[in-house]
Amino acid sequence: MSTNADVVIRAEGLGKRYIIGHQAQREPYVALRDVIAQAARNVFTKAGSPFGSRGLSGTTTEEFWALKNVSFEVRRGEVMGIIGRNGAGKSTLLKVLSRIAEPTEGRVTIKGRVSSLLEVGTGFHPELSGRENIYLNGAILGMTRSEIKRKFDEIVDFAEIEKFLDTPVKRYSSGMYVRLAFAVAAHLEPEILIVDEVLAVGDAEFQKKCLGKMSEVAGGGRTVLFVSHNMDAVRRLCVSGLLLSSGVVEFAGKTEECIERYVSQLANLEASHTIEFAKQSPKRPHLLRIEMFDAQNGPLPRPTTWGFVRFRIHFHSPSQVKNASIVLYISTMSGVLLTMCSTTPDSGISLEYRPGDNYVDCDISQLMLSAGSFIVGAGLFVPNIEWFDNQPLAAAFEVQGRDIFDSGLAPSANRYLIPMPHAWRLPGNQAAAHREPPEGAPQQETLNLVSR
Numbered sequence: 001m002s003t004n005a006d007v008v009i010r011a012e013g014l015g016k017r018y019i020i021g022h023q024a025q026r027e028p029y030v031a032l033r034d035v036i037a038q039a040a041r042n043v044f045t046k047a048g049s050p051f052g053s054r055g056l057s058g059t060t061t062e063e064f065w066a067l068k069n070v071s072f073e074v075r076r077g078e079v080m081g082i083i084g085r086n087g088a089g090k091s092t093l094l095k096v097l098s099r100i101a102e103p104t105e106g107r108v109t110i111k112g113r114v115s116s117l118l119e120v121g122t123g124f125h126p127e128l129s130g131r132e133n134i135y136l137n138g139a140i141l142g143m144t145r146s147e148i149k150r151k152f153d154e155i156v157d158f159a160e161i162e163k164f165l166d167t168p169v170k171r172y173s174s175g176m177y178v179r180l181a182f183a184v185a186a187h188l189e190p191e192i193l194i195v196d197e198v199l200a201v202g203d204a205e206f207q208k209k210c211l212g213k214m215s216e217v218a219g220g221g222r223t224v225l226f227v228s229h230n231m232d233a234v235r236r237l238c239v240s241g242l243l244l245s246s247g248v249v250e251f252a253g254k255t256e257e258c259i260e261r262y263v264s265q266l267a268n269l270e271a272s273h274t275i276e277f278a279k280q281s282p283k284r285p286h287l288l289r290i291e292m293f294d295a296q297n298g299p300l301p302r303p304t305t306w307g308f309v310r311f312r313i314h315f316h317s318p319s320q321v322k323n324a325s326i327v328l329y330i331s332t333m334s335g336v337l338l339t340m341c342s343t344t345p346d347s348g349i350s351l352e353y354r355p356g357d358n359y360v361d362c363d364i365s366q367l368m369l370s371a372g373s374f375i376v377g378a379g380l381f382v383p384n385i386e387w388f389d390n391q392p393l394a395a396a397f398e399v400q401g402r403d404i405f406d407s408g409l410a411p412s413a414n415r416y417l418i419p420m421p422h423a424w425r426l427p428g429n430q431a432a433a434h435r436e437p438p439e440g441a442p443q444q445e446t447l448n449l450v451s452r
Helices: 032-047 090-097 130-140 145-159 174-186 204-218 231-237 255-266
Strands: 007-023 059-075 079-083 105-110 114-117 192-196 223-227 240-245 248-254 274-276 286-293 309-317 321-331 337-342 351-353 356-364 372-382 386-399 422-424 433-435 446-451
Touching: 007 090, 007 223, 059 090, 059 105, 059 223, 059 240, 059 248, 079 090, 079 231, 079 255, 090 105, 090 114, 090 192, 090 223, 114 174, 130 145, 130 174, 145 174, 174 204, 204 223, 204 231, 223 231, 231 255, 240 255, 248 255, 255 386, 274 386, 286 372, 286 386, 309 321, 309 372, 321 386
Parallel strands: 079 223, 079 240, 114 192, 192 223
Antiparallel strands: 007 059, 007 105, 240 248, 274 286, 286 309, 309 356, 321 337, 321 351, 321 372, 356 446, 372 386, 422 433
């Protein structure tokens, strides 16, 4: 590790362990003595008693290391992007650096005032007005009263809630609430700013505004740690990257190389019509897998250029969720988003997650991609309120080329990505050469929700 005086964050052998309990079977009747015995077992578990390795009434525990031997440095004024699949340990690392969670092993040295934006809206009181919550939330996030007064007008302008400034926030729409929460947090002036996936909230216009604000912060000479699944944002904002995988540092270095290593992890060596998602909390709606099928509902390991493909998104919901949505992403191997299909109210489709396993079919009648590798992902959310599970870069899939233009060559990703239907029109009333989609391909995108 360097001893450079410019290093403001140094992590050395950082590890975070959690104890996970498993209930082998649920008893039909639990007596008070069983509850007391279970509480006693928990005490023994925390104290490291040998009796804690196995609980009463079929309960077992196991160790889970969210972080293991994590070491890195961040210098003053550096903007570092932290990337990796869901469950890689990114949020756990930020919580340790923010002093929210205590590490199990290792040490962290931080020089400077730290502010964290981990969960937008933490500290808001529904009965207080927007004005009062600005002061309350600003104080919770570490701003002095004089700082809040100096930044007050900028916060209100950014949130666009001036008309409702003295209205209790419990009467705000979800979009207004999110805008105000981000506006307060985004106007902090710490020496070190830690940000976790703030660009996943709000509508597209507000996300663009958030990204602009983050660019301003990054350009102001402050040290920033930025977690995001948006590779374009990471590439634009960050000068260095940290790649985590299963709680371990896979790579630390330049942003572009870090992104390349990340997306290369997503590539499948063998073509398969099934793509598994990273495991998430069973207590929230979460993605399971994506399957690819042809028009006859047969497995489709490699869709073809301008061909039909059905993406079947499987997910689980522990309870009923109304007015929910689902989104399908397709990106390049460098993480650049090419397209997304969503069931937001703007699309005229509103879903209802039903308890148990569900799946949604997204039929793309004409896959306008050249031969090559691309990345598919999905997300579950309630518009402008909450993201349950968002994995835009889940895994790679292969597109098989076809000579759709009768040119002797199949379009490929190393020449151009998107083969567009087109027609050449020649001067002097000469014949036009048309390049249209193959006949017989379905012409609509459809989405259908199925619960089983």
